[in-house]
Amino acid sequence: MKIAMMCLWNAANGPSIHAELLGRAWVKLGHQLKIFSAQKHPDARPTFQEDEDFVIRHFRVDEVIPFTRATSFDPSPLLNEEYEIFVAQNVERLPAEKLLEVFPQIKKKAVTVQVVHEGKAPEDPLYYQFDWDAIVCFDQRYKDYIIKSFPAERIHMISYPYHPLKLGNKKEARRKLRLPQNEKIVFSFGFRSKDVISALPYLNELTQEYSLRYVVIANPESELDELYQAKKKYNFIDLKVKALPLDELYDYLYASDVLLIHRESSQKYPAVVSSSVCQLLGSGCPILFHQSNYVELHGNEIxxxxxxxxxxxxxxxxxxxxxxxxxxxxxxxKDYEAERIAERFIKLFEELRETRNRNQKRRVR
Known part of the structure; x- marks a missing residue:
């Protein structure tokens, strides 16, 4: 099957993680993939992950407030590349105005599917002008608001995919990363420095009982001032500022005793998912996560x-x-790894394609 997907890609961002898990699984299953992505986007925090040959970067976005609009947009890849399925991820953050202009041509050659990442009903009126063949939600929380604006029969629920199991060796990982073998290592990463800061006094209390190292990898686009100040106060913090490609991120997980994610419930968005859990559970590193709406549907796997x-x-x-x-x-x-979820999408694509073909035959008659 020839699949095109418009999304962020190789970025430290939830929709990008979803797209990558899904897209790479499709390729592994033998499907052809084209990625239409941004040269620049406010949400595209760097990972230094190298783009694959199937990635085409053809638009730029400088602002997403109040609405996402393109600074530059080359429509030719969307019009000229060959594909039979078109998937759009997190449409609220895509250049809707420019995409709408070419959407009729896209629909002529492909089945169109939207994947919903928005945590509440978007305010951009253009969001509701797309005539998708199908809309995919992760769970009921997303469906509850989407169903108010789109036909119920077009809405499908497919869970967020998870990175497959990929275990490592703690001693080897610590040797590779030059981390001590005899310390307890707590690991956090990302761009929300406040999530790290609030846990520090309590971790400091544990240093009285354990030889503890708190490894924090902050994305270069984070707010770093508070972290630098905290490092001066707490000598158990091992702070590094860099973007993490996935392989290196997994090395840090292998080296760690626990991944700590302190995130309060989102007050703005009732429907949220922790893409970090989905991306990193397969490392086998224990994930300790603050009880919040990011993980309200998770059970004892974390x-x-x-x-x-x-x-x-x-x-x-x-x-x-x-x-x-x-x-x-x-x-x-076994139920939620990326290939399983990718197969569920393929089944949906096949059903949509069959419906499309039947409708075209009826029109010919």
């Missing part, structure tokens, strides 16, 4: 904590070899 005291308790239990069970992750991934 470990949740209520507050910072509970975080401390659960870190101690993890250091003692308790709480974590790799079998739970393996069982979970």
């Amino acid at each position: 470990i949740k904590y209520r507050d910072f005291e509970d975080m401390k308790t659960k870190l101690i239990e993890l250091f003692q070899g308790k709480l974590f069970n790799l079998t739970r992750i393996k069982d979970f991934l």
